[in-house]
Amino acid sequence: MPACRFKPLLAEWRLVLSLDPDQAEDNKDGEMEYMLLTDILGIEDYMGDMDFKIAGTRRGVTALQADVKLKHGISLKIVMEAIQRGFEGKAVVLGIMNQTIVRPRSEKKGNWPVSEEIAVPIHKRSRFLGPGGLHLKSLTAETGVQVFPVDESKYCLFAPSQVAMDEGKEMIEKWLVEEREPQLEFGSICNAKITEVRESGVMLSLHPAMTPVWLLLRVVHPSALGLEVGHEIAVKYFGRDPVSGQ
Known part of the structure; x- marks a missing residue:
């Protein structure tokens, strides 16, 4: 730091x-x-x-x-x-x-270590970290940039030089870029596609640009309701979870 x-x-x-x-x-x-x-x-x-x-x-x-x-x-x-x-x-x-030298240099040299804070929305955190932190490991291996968490939605990037910082930020931007999400109205009824079926419930996709969410079925197995991958069902939208961002 x-x-x-x-x-x-x-x-x-x-x-x-x-x-x-x-x-x-x-x-x-x-x-x-x-x-x-x-x-x-x-x-x-x-x-x-x-x-x-x-x-x-x-x-x-x-x-x-x-x-x-x-x-x-x-x-x-x-x-x-x-x-x-x-x-x-x-x-x-x-x-x-x-x-x-009388005072500190106003301009940094190209080989000076640099640091910068970036904001990552909670619902994009999984894209930023990657499976098992794979993205952060590849970021350090390829550019030398290290990532330190500041809070739930902020991270500090520490790079050995400005060139490395620019390369690292370019990689991060590619991970976070996505299709524009639709603005769903709170309480609205919309169609969701089933992408995965488990004993506890089904995974639903409201839109290709949105992170899939779990629908828990605590009473019966999804197969008892005839739910299969690829089926569409009507659901009511109540916004994102304030903790997970989903």
């Missing part, structure tokens, strides 16, 4: 606390000799007694992280010094960044 966007430039600074091994084990009152090193190569992180990271803008902090390996913790003095050193280092990095 897309992350939060900040208008000011952001930078991170990393520090490592280093103590004498004997002092780190024995000292419990927080008074100890120490060194704060800039973590550049990674070996300091492995050998150090605390890994400290600070990120933010010139005006403040957006994230802090500290991995303390000492049994008895660290003193407030070390914490405050680490934050101060982090602010100073962060300011240096931001100064270098400002020499290259």
Whole structure:
């Protein structure tokens, strides 16, 4: 999912606390000799007694992280010094960044990841997902576009580039395109064709462009009423189900 966007430039600074091994084990009152090193190569992180990271803008902090390996913790003095050193280092990095770019680019590059929300009517959800999610699997395999549900009728598309997003949306449009559905009047009587017969009822098609619906027969088997595939029966239309969309 897309992350939060900040208008000011952001930078991170990393520090490592280093103590004498004997002092780190024995000292419990927080008074100890120490060194704060800039973590550049990674070996300091492995050998150090605390890994400290600070990120933010010139005006403040957006994230802090500290991995303390000492049994008895660290003193407030070390914490405050680490934050101060982090602010100073962060300011240096931001100064270098400002020499290259002052503000975020207004236009995205063609290879930047992009995201977009699309609305899918509930009654078209089965066409969008495909049998067993087959459409979504093929969408990711062919274009790299991933789909995340937002709510009942909205989905978020995440693509590795704008080109991939355009290809993915074209595939989705083909799945969702359909013949224009007739606007049936609530309570009207219309003819429906039986497309499938089961013990519990029959599947009815009101129109080729509409999703077939089940007519449950709780008393008798459809064959007892002479109902067969291809027969047409008169039904009363009461609108779509608010949950399934059928």
